[in-house]
Amino acid sequence: GENVEQHPSTLSVQEGDSAVIKCTYSDSASNYFPWYKQELGKGPQLIIDIRSNVGEKKDQRIAVTLNKTAKHFSLHITETQPEDSAVYFCAASSGDNNDMRFGAGTRLTVKP
Amino acid sequence: ETGVTQSPTHLIKTRGQQVTLRCSSQSGHNTVSWYQQALGQGPQFIFQYYREEENGRGNFPPRFSGLQFPNYSSELNVNALELDDSALYLCASSLTSGVRGELFFGEGSRLTVL
Numbered sequence: 001g002e003n004v005e006q007h008p009s010t011l012s013v014q015e016g017d018s019a020v021i022k023c024t025y026s027d028s029a030s031n032y033f034p035w036y037k038q039e040l041g042k043g044p045q046l047i048i049d050i051r052s053n054v055g056e057k058k059d060q061r062i063a064v065t066l067n068k069t070a071k072h073f074s075l076h077i078t079e080t081q082p083e084d085s086a087v088y089f090c091a092a093s094s095g096d097n098n099d100m101r102f103g104a105g106t107r108l109t110v111k112p
Numbered sequence: 113e114t115g116v117t118q119s120p121t122h123l124i125k126t127r128g129q130q131v132t133l134r135c136s137s138q139s140g141h142n143t144v145s146w147y148q149q150a151l152g153q154g155p156q157f158i159f160q161y162y163r164e165e166e167n168g169r170g171n172f173p174p175r176f177s178g179l180q181f182p183n184y185s186s187e188l189n190v191n192a193l194e195l196d197d198s199a200l201y202l203c204a205s206s207l208t209s210g211v212r213g214e215l216f217f218g219e220g221s222r223l224t225v226l
Contacts, residue, residue: 004154006154034214041219043202043217043218043220044202044215045114045217049214089154089155091154099168100145100157101157102154102155103154104153104154105152105154
């Protein structure tokens with residue numbers, strides 16, 4: 001089955017700096033790659049996703065890149081703000097949501 | 113707000129007991145997935161229900177079972193609780209038709225097994 005690895009496990013940046021989180025996956029059939037943000041005491045919330053027919057997607061300060069050949073994808077957050085502090089999860093899926101596999105998470109801290 | 117609600121938010125059980133967790137999906141969503149999230153880990157897929165039938169299962173034993181009802185509610189049942197079952201249990205609803213992908217998570221039920 002699919003195996004998703006995520007790093008770093010913790011990331012601390014200064015407000016205004018950029019943050020990058022990287023994930024690798026094992027199943028070449030995976031074609032959907034969402035990123036979720038989980039704040040303390042809440043469930044994960046989708047912030048951006050990318051499908052295998054696209055190499056990059058951007059939404060304001062957030063961007064995701066996908067390298068299918070290398071089987072890795074990354075989340076980029078620019079101009080970080082304290083409210084970006086949370087745990088971020090990457091995930092991969094090859095079909096319906098019944099095979100969605102999550103990474104172990106990255107705890108991002110943005111220092112004011 | 114995702115429109116997905118779970119109950120109870122917290123509960124404590126002892127080893128060997130049984131537990132039922134409940135979820136109310138977003139209106140119109142015909143699919144519900146359940147995840148187990150251990151402390152410091154990512155969510156692990158337990159199973160998915162589509163139109164009241166199980167539609168995929170992760171690497172969890174049969175003592176984890178579920179039900180989905182026509183009114184967008186669902187249940188996760190765990191029998192013979194073990195200490196390692198202590199975790200946050202998340203349900204997520206989604207639409208399987210149209211654009212595939214987005215899971216709408218509830219805030220979870222935190223289960224502690226003593």
